[in-house]
Amino acid sequence: MSMACRLPADAGHCIIVAMQTLPILQGFLFGMVLQLSVGPVCLAVFRKAVEGRLGPALWMVAGVAAADGAYIALALLGVASFLRIDTLRVIVGLAGALVLAVFGVRLIRAEAAPAAAETSGGSLASLRYGFLLTVANPLTVVFWGGVFAGVAASTELAGSGDVYPFAAGCLLSTLAFLSAVAVFGRSLSPLLSNGKALRWLNRVVGIVLVGFAAKLAVDVLT
Numbered sequence: 001m002s003m004a005c006r007l008p009a010d011a012g013h014c015i016i017v018a019m020q021t022l023p024i025l026q027g028f029l030f031g032m033v034l035q036l037s038v039g040p041v042c043l044a045v046f047r048k049a050v051e052g053r054l055g056p057a058l059w060m061v062a063g064v065a066a067a068d069g070a071y072i073a074l075a076l077l078g079v080a081s082f083l084r085i086d087t088l089r090v091i092v093g094l095a096g097a098l099v100l101a102v103f104g105v106r107l108i109r110a111e112a113a114p115a116a117a118e119t120s121g122g123s124l125a126s127l128r129y130g131f132l133l134t135v136a137n138p139l140t141v142v143f144w145g146g147v148f149a150g151v152a153a154s155t156e157l158a159g160s161g162d163v164y165p166f167a168a169g170c171l172l173s174t175l176a177f178l179s180a181v182a183v184f185g186r187s188l189s190p191l192l193s194n195g196k197a198l199r200w201l202n203r204v205v206g207i208v209l210v211g212f213a214a215k216l217a218v219d220v221l222t
Helices: 008-021 023-035 040-051 054-076 079-084 086-109 122-135 140-153 160-187 195-221
Strands: none
Touching (some): 040 195, 054 122, 054 160
């Protein structure tokens, strides 16, 4: 740390310098901006925390992060270019839309279950659910491919090795934001754990998933 950053009065300046120079912090901030655009996965984590215990919700978050990490790795390996082939993009995209639609319809039709029934699948089931829900949108790899292409060309992240800590920061933002969502959902569980509220929560999340599936299908077909 420079001499200019040793005084407490300069702490704010030091933080700004670190944010501008450390790729992992830049990736974290970039990821947090993306997380603020609340989507179906975020709502599903919230629902999981409300219906069950905090542990399964956090395992679901780990599954989401694992899927994001897999897509980020594929993007860094250049796999995104293959999904720009129209036929392959349509096939993979429609398959992902179908998975999301199935998850959504199951939630819409589901009756509210007691917490014990919700968590009976255990940690592995929650991890798998989070992974599958996230991996169902395969065009994510195209998005990350574009992000890292821009990062690699950035004057602020000119070193090729800077892309990897930037990617790590993006993953950390997923874990941090969705873990906070899980804790928030669990704190509201006493208010929303009655059967009627849970049924409506299931329906809302299910409708969002079906809507997202429809949007994904439209995107790959146009």
